[in-house]
Amino acid sequence: MRVELRTIMPEWGEERDTPFAHGVVRFDRSWNLDEVERVVAERGLRALAFEDPAMFTDHGRVVDMCLDMRVRDLNVLWSARLDTVPTDGLFKAMRLAGCQRVDMRLDPDEAVEGLFWARRFGFDVRIRNLDGTSYAAERISYTVAEREDIAQRLAGLHSAQFDLAVAYFRAGRLSDVMLPLGKAMTLRFPLNELCLNLLACLSAAKHYPDQAAGLLDQAGYGCPHPVVFRNREMLRAWLAGGGDVKGVRLCLEPEHSAFS
Structure with a gap:
């Protein structure tokens, strides 16, 4: 895994020298979290974005990664992009490891199942069709x-x-x-x-x-x-x-x- 830094500048002039920084994680077929842990510690990051949907196709490896994040005490919030239908076990492991938001591209039948599991664990969800077009309810809210x-x-x-x-x-x-x-x-x-x-x-x-x-x-x-x-x-x-x-x-x- 490779980690890049992305910053968001405040909107107000006098504070513009103190940007909010988070890490963007790129999947290079390595499941080793050493680089992620190093950058989080050195930069004091508290938020990550896992950008590559291919990383989340192997549910077993993702569950193991989430457990490793908890063992290492990587106390960060993170987001993920998925293009395969999730499961109960996958989403529970991701949420417990700090995942807060999922951006899913699924066909209509898969979207129903994905949305069910996302709601069960309280994710902030963006859900779209495989071609990127939005469903009627692209985002969801909670009572x-x-x-x-x-x-x-x-x-x-x-x-x-x-x-x-x-x-x-x-x-x-x-x-x-x-x-x-x-x-x-x-x-x-x-x-x-x-x-x-x-x-x-x-x-x-x-x-x-x-x-x-x-x-x-x-x-x-x-x-x-x-x-x-x-x-x-x-x-x-x-x-x-x-x-x-x-x-x-x-x-x-x-x-x-x-x-x-």
């Missing part, structure tokens, strides 16, 4: 109840708990956010700035803009996800304008687009 079921099914998985916290926030169940969010942070959710960003969103929704600003400042250390800078600028503009009684609505993490 709060579905996120609760997934978090129970994968109780020890930080990203499942984080997804549940986000679902509660989006549903307006603000008092329920902290329990799964606290679990996600305890379980070492890799993108800690997104946890702080969610806390800032929660503070802003409860009309504590100064607390939200402090959380966003804390989230801004290092090379965080671009949504942190977007929210900092949004909050600064709101405060500079004198605020208003409606408060300011900050942005949640934008569908993991930074590491797709």
Whole structure:
């Protein structure tokens, strides 16, 4: 496996020297994770994108790779491209190893099965036909109840708990956010700035803009996800304008687009 770096620059001028970086993994017929582990450690990466669908055709090797990632404690979130129909065992192994998003190209019959397993384990999904054309429902969304079921099914998985916290926030169940969010942070959710960003969103929704600003400042250390800078600028503009009684609505993490 070969790893390349890809960076996404923040949208706001004063922060443009601190890009968000993630690794792009190219499959060279080697299943050795040494290079991936080295680059993750040296660069402090927390997100990877496995770009080659051919890598995921041998389900047994992928399951072994996922187990190896867990043994090595490669605590990163990652995405994958697939063009073969997945199975229960494959997707469970991938999700437990940190896979958060799958981009699948499948024929209509296979797409139904692939979507079933993706929903069972709570993946962020993009699904298209073999020629790249979109199905009517190219992306899927989850109800709060579905996120609760997934978090129970994968109780020890930080990203499942984080997804549940986000679902509660989006549903307006603000008092329920902290329990799964606290679990996600305890379980070492890799993108800690997104946890702080969610806390800032929660503070802003409860009309504590100064607390939200402090959380966003804390989230801004290092090379965080671009949504942190977007929210900092949004909050600064709101405060500079004198605020208003409606408060300011900050942005949640934008569908993991930074590491797709």
